[in-house]
Amino acid sequence: MAQGKLYGIGVGPGDPELVTIKALRLLREVPAIFAPCKAAGEPSLASRIVCQLDERLSPKIANLVFPMSDDEAELDAAWQAAARSVAEKLNSGIDCAFIVEGDPFLFGSFIYLFDKFAGDSNQPIEVVPGVSSITAAPARAGIPLVRGDERLAVVPAPSDREAIRRVLSEFESVVFMKINPVFDTLVGVLEEMSLLDRATVVVKATTSEERIIRRLADLKGQKPGYFSIMMVRR
Amino acid sequence: MAQGKLYGIGVGPGDPELVTIKALRLLREVPAIFAPCKAAGEPSLASRIVCQLDERLSPKIANLVFPMSDDEAELDAAWQAAARSVAEKLNSGIDCAFIVEGDPFLFGSFIYLFDKFAGDSNQPIEVVPGVSSITAAPARAGIPLVRGDERLAVVPAPSDREAIRRVLSEFESVVFMKINPVFDTLVGVLEEMSLLDRATVVVKATTSEERIIRRLADLKGQKPGYFSIMMVRR
Structure with missing residues (x-):
């Protein structure tokens, strides 16, 4: 089975209308969307932005918890767990989007995930820039x-x-x-x-x-x- | 008659799908769109981006010529002429968009127009950021x-x-x-x-x-x- 594609998608600064046409199209197309949040049960800002735009996206969004912490080990553990959740889907051939506020590569939390997957030349990745x-x-x-x-x-x-x-x-x-x-x-x-x-x-x-x-x-x-x-x- | 509103709209780096939902909505709504080009008769990159997205925008786009020049006087004359064309529409109560590639305020040519109108507190202006x-x-x-x-x-x-x-x-x-x-x-x-x-x-x-x-x-x-x-x- 072919590996699923990983999209890192910037969803803009907050106004749902500042999402790009490409981001919205891809979010409608992919079966699985991951969004970063600060604690379990806390809303993710990125997911709030896209759900205001199209509430039908909500059921396919899974939050990944990244604690607000300066503890490198704690953060790394969170990223390892997140990467595992995403890898599981990708390995099943499912295309996945990881959404971030603003732009994925300008202080975006997608970078950590990108670092974990970009070394694997079999893993297709596409980064979709957003309004910062x-x-x-x-x-x-x-x-x-x-x-x-x-x-x-x-x-x-x-x-x-x-x-x-x-x-x-x-x-x-x-x-x-x-x-x-x-x-x-x-x-x-x-x-x-x-x-x-x-x-x-x-x-x-x-x-x-x-x-x-x-x-x-x-x-x-x-x-x-x-x-x-x-x-x-x- | 109320003054028309001036929109400075970033249309992104080139891929028409990287236009924001807001930019596309506004471009469909406003009666007049201005786009910068380098010489009379030359295509404007910003206008090419938005027309690829929706060719029905084409009839309402007017190009404004800004020569590639280091001559301050020549450039200023071009900007004065552009500002006059835009002011004429705005003074007739017509909402106008000025489109630029990328973002309007990050090396965007909209800044010169903004500088000419922002001093007038009666002139409503809205800047719509774009993907840079x-x-x-x-x-x-x-x-x-x-x-x-x-x-x-x-x-x-x-x-x-x-x-x-x-x-x-x-x-x-x-x-x-x-x-x-x-x-x-x-x-x-x-x-x-x-x-x-x-x-x-x-x-x-x-x-x-x-x-x-x-x-x-x-x-x-x-x-x-x-x-x-x-x-x-x-």
Whole structure:
């Protein structure tokens, strides 16, 4: 029996309409869809996006649990288990999709699965790119990201003040991901560099819970929350 | 009469199926669509993408000419003329879409139009993000762009060897745009840094003319052509 094909599919930043025509077609065609979630019984954001688009997809979606953890061994065990579940289907000749918010290869959890299967030349894999929050957030905020010869850096927000300062000095446009843990440090450096009014935070871009925060002072003492990105344009 | 709404719509990297559901819906709804092209009578890539998807869109697409030029005055005149054509429709209360390949705010030509209209608070504008070649090319080449705490730089390829060297030293993943004019310099620096086998060029990702070049030595003496990007992963 031929091996099933594995699709890594980006389903966009949150608005179900920002799913691509290709992603929707493939999700309707494949018999099995896997979606990442943070804990057993918790909803998966990616699966919520596609089910809003077509609720008939729901019965064929299985959640795979990836705990929010920094423990490498725990994470690796979760990925091994996930890879086994997916491999079982693929080995039975069943085409499978693994869906992720945004884009599969831009900080997407599909990468871990890809790493486990890509070495096997008998395993057909196709990656379907999606709209990333890195462009969706600027679109929502009305802030052009880069034009002409400008340079863009996309970085998990560093905890090191000097690293923050350097990336802000060298790039016309910086997108900081994972801003929660270092939010106060980030705001402090922006203040020192007189860039605070050049920074915008977008929370859950394109979803019904979207927030666009243009005056970062309004966030003092609180954190912007998960699925937030900060754009700084010099 | 109410002002028409202006949509800046990303139509993705080339494959018509990578257009979003939202983009297609809006293009069917609006009475007027503008598309950028390089010379009068030349086809617009963005308009070719959407017409492959739905040929009934063709009659309402008007091309706007933006010459390939470094002459600021010539370019500005082209943009002024384009803005006038669009403003005429909007002022008659007609909703207009301006379509661009990839994403409107990531090196998209929509930015120039946005700059001309965004200052007018009476002008409703909506930007619809699209799949960018920056994630489509890695998807096609099977090269994860960034994972975990990695850092990504997206830069027009610099002509300065030191600048190339610096960005390659500081970022785990670098996407070089506009590689044609400096291709030999770029390859030279990659060789010096022993990174040549970490670089991949993708030409016209997701189109019928797509080429994926993993051995850059194969390109010696030629240029990869327009719509090429180079990814380097350390």
